[in-house]
Amino acid sequence: MVQFINLTLGGLSAGAVYAAIALALVLIWRATRIVNFAQGGMLMITTFLAFTVVSDGGSYWLALAVAIVAGLVLGAVVERLLIRPVENKPQLNAVVVTFGLLVLLQGIAGMIFGGTPRSYPPAFGIQGFQIGGGRRLLFAPNDLWVFLVVLAVMVVLAVVFRRTSLGLRMRSAAFAPEVARLLGVRVGRMFTVGWALAAAVGALAGVLIAPDTFVSPNAFDSTLVFGFTAAVIGGLDSPPGAVVGGISLGIVLGWVSGYLGSDIVNLGALVVLVLVLMIRPNGLFGHAAGRRV
Amino acid sequence: MTATIPKTRQLIDKASLANRPRSTLLRHLIWAVLGGAVLYVISISISQFQDFELAQICYTAIAAAGLTVLSGLSGQISLGNGAFMAVGAYATALLLEHNEQWPLALVLVISVAVSAAVGLLVGAAAARLRGPYLAGVTLALALGLPTLADYHGLQNQLGGNNGITVAPSPPPLSLGDTFPLERWQAWITGLCLVITLFLLANLVTSRVGRDMRLLREDEDAAALSGVRVARTQVLAFTVSAACAGLGGALLAWVNSLAAPGAFPLTLSLSLLTAIVLGGLGSLAGAVYGSVIVTLLPTWSTDLAQSANLPRTIYANIPLVLYGVVLFLVVVLFPGGIQGGLVRLWRALHITIR
Numbered sequence A: 001m002v003q004f005i006n007l008t009l010g011g012l013s014a015g016a017v018y019a020a021i022a023l024a025l026v027l028i029w030r031a032t033r034i035v036n037f038a039q040g041g042m043l044m045i046t047t048f049l050a051f052t053v054v055s056d057g058g059s060y061w062l063a064l065a066v067a068i069v070a071g072l073v074l075g076a077v078v079e080r081l082l083i084r085p086v087e088n089k090p091q092l093n094a095v096v097v098t099f100g101l102l103v104l105l106q107g108i109a110g111m112i113f114g115g116t117p118r119s120y121p122p123a124f125g126i127q128g129f130q131i132g133g134g135r136r137l138l139f140a141p142n143d144l145w146v147f148l149v150v151l152a153v154m155v156v157l158a159v160v161f162r163r164t165s166l167g168l169r170m171r172s173a174a175f176a177p178e179v180a181r182l183l184g185v186r187v188g189r190m191f192t193v194g195w196a197l198a199a200a201v202g203a204l205a206g207v208l209i210a211p212d213t214f215v216s217p218n219a220f221d222s223t224l225v226f227g228f229t230a231a232v233i234g235g236l237d238s239p240p241g242a243v244v245g246g247i248s249l250g251i252v253l254g255w256v257s258g259y260l261g262s263d264i265v266n267l268g269a270l271v272v273l274v275l276v277l278m279i280r281p282n283g284l285f286g287h288a289a290g291r292r293v
Numbered sequence B: 001m002t003a004t005i006p007k008t009r010q011l012i013d014k015a016s017l018a019n020r021p022r023s024t025l026l027r028h029l030i031w032a033v034l035g036g037a038v039l040y041v042i043s044i045s046i047s048q049f050q051d052f053e054l055a056q057i058c059y060t061a062i063a064a065a066g067l068t069v070l071s072g073l074s075g076q077i078s079l080g081n082g083a084f085m086a087v088g089a090y091a092t093a094l095l096l097e098h099n100e101q102w103p104l105a106l107v108l109v110i111s112v113a114v115s116a117a118v119g120l121l122v123g124a125a126a127a128r129l130r131g132p133y134l135a136g137v138t139l140a141l142a143l144g145l146p147t148l149a150d151y152h153g154l155q156n157q158l159g160g161n162n163g164i165t166v167a168p169s170p171p172p173l174s175l176g177d178t179f180p181l182e183r184w185q186a187w188i189t190g191l192c193l194v195i196t197l198f199l200l201a202n203l204v205t206s207r208v209g210r211d212m213r214l215l216r217e218d219e220d221a222a223a224l225s226g227v228r229v230a231r232t233q234v235l236a237f238t239v240s241a242a243c244a245g246l247g248g249a250l251l252a253w254v255n256s257l258a259a260p261g262a263f264p265l266t267l268s269l270s271l272l273t274a275i276v277l278g279g280l281g282s283l284a285g286a287v288y289g290s291v292i293v294t295l296l297p298t299w300s301t302d303l304a305q306s307a308n309l310p311r312t313i314y315a316n317i318p319l320v321l322y323g324v325v326l327f328l329v330v331v332l333f334p335g336g337i338q339g340g341l342v343r344l345w346r347a348l349h350i351t352i353r
Helices: A002-032 A039-055 A060-086 A091-113 A141-163 A165-175 A177-182 A187-213 A221-233 A239-260 A262-279 B004-018 B024-044 B048-073 B081-098 B104-126 B131-150 B181-205 B207-217 B219-224 B229-255 B265-278 B283-306 B317-332 B336-352
Strands: none
Touching (some): A002 A141, A002 A165, A039 A187, A060 B317, A091 B131, A091 B265, A141 A165, A141 A239, A177 A187, A187 A221, A221 A239, A221 A262, A239 A262, A262 B131, B024 B048, B048 B081, B048 B207, B081 B229, B104 B131, B207 B229, B219 B229, B265 B283, B265 B317, B283 B336
């Protein structure tokens, strides 16, 4: 029983990170109808920057800030330079370009930082909370922090999208670009902002999960797949769905790794993904819309 | 001005059609024999190491040709055909481990059947998926399936991270004692490539191939005109998985090893790069692309070593180039190499006339 609780709790904090990555994917999907397969590579680059700050003696918080700002910039630059030419083109083009960007970033990181995984410090303690009888839960202050941060980000994003003029403009640009343009919304700029925001959320997720995955050019490949799976569980265009999807995926994968073996977590994600898509192709929170693609 | 261009093209097409055999099958047979002859001449005029590279090119091209049928022809994108290569490789390794006496052809046929079966399963699950959803599933497949080898319950059978060693089958004695193993490997993989391309070329020009193209252009129109959408998509997936399986089986046989490390995400990526660079949907393009993608790591290593660059730099040059090439081709040269050649050919025709 204790093991079950522990695995569930462990899955909770991992799931929060998947939720953040899923959020980033959902933001981009909503804005430009593109699945950003480069997300894993972009957050890898920003996490490497944070790692550089930390290993040069900077504080955890400075590194986090650097990663998020770098994410904002990287997201905007990527959208303007690489994604703009494939927007409103066949889906294949965007998939190929974002996948290409993923390896391009991995190659660049490999050239600069090499292939050895580096360890990354957690924000808070990683020793579990104590429960009665000297036993410890597999849930540490750092896990609580990860969980709370992701919740906070979700709330902030919800407020931005629902309560601010920027959010309204972004939603209108995604929902009806032509009408929005006629009403004076700079649609292209909104897409850029969407990508920048998404990349910043991704950068945050990278720093949060780095203590577990370590930092190396392809350390975040599986994280990307988990984030994608979480986003698909949530329906790919619903931010609350992404969060629920991420956390439930984290818990399921926690059970898989605890009861079946940690070697096949990737396979577990594949099975979950296929099952969800077969049972509810629009995700748990998706709107039952006609096929868009 | 604009009206004259299609007219000229029609003339050219008629002119070139007149010079070639009427029967598609015969034409493909002639190409296959020519291709086989070219491969033979190349294989006997290069060094042993280059023969090994030729074998690598051939098995990569087999997998790439399958992928180009799937992505270029039927419009489904797969980021995970490396996983099917792993299936083929492990099938071959396991079969050869337990049945050393079996002829290679039989082992290859069974491996292809096994990967086709896995492809059928995945394809059936994926038939409802489009565009980025399918890409995501296949990406998960590429990352998930090879980890099965490391699963503690299967480690004894699949050899964990070290993989399974495949005993190299020596060339037949009738070729002489000193006949290099690499050349034999190049011959076998080359033969498999020619057969695969011949079969795929016929598939592409058949009714099924036409259905696939229709499906890619407009799914609703295809369904309305009687194409069985799901069945055709699953078929395309199965064919591409079978080709990837053959490529993987030969990869294990040529390198004498089937291990998870041989099937990283980069492998699926290099297949994708090969078909996009060569020209999406073109079998010839898949071959050009495979040549470049296979030789690129060697070239960049040579180049970097002559410039005294550290290993971390040159080991990553191919990755960077894949990324750049994918972007440039998709945005600026959608036809890839084959598209360029076709345009060049037409331009030449017009100037000659």
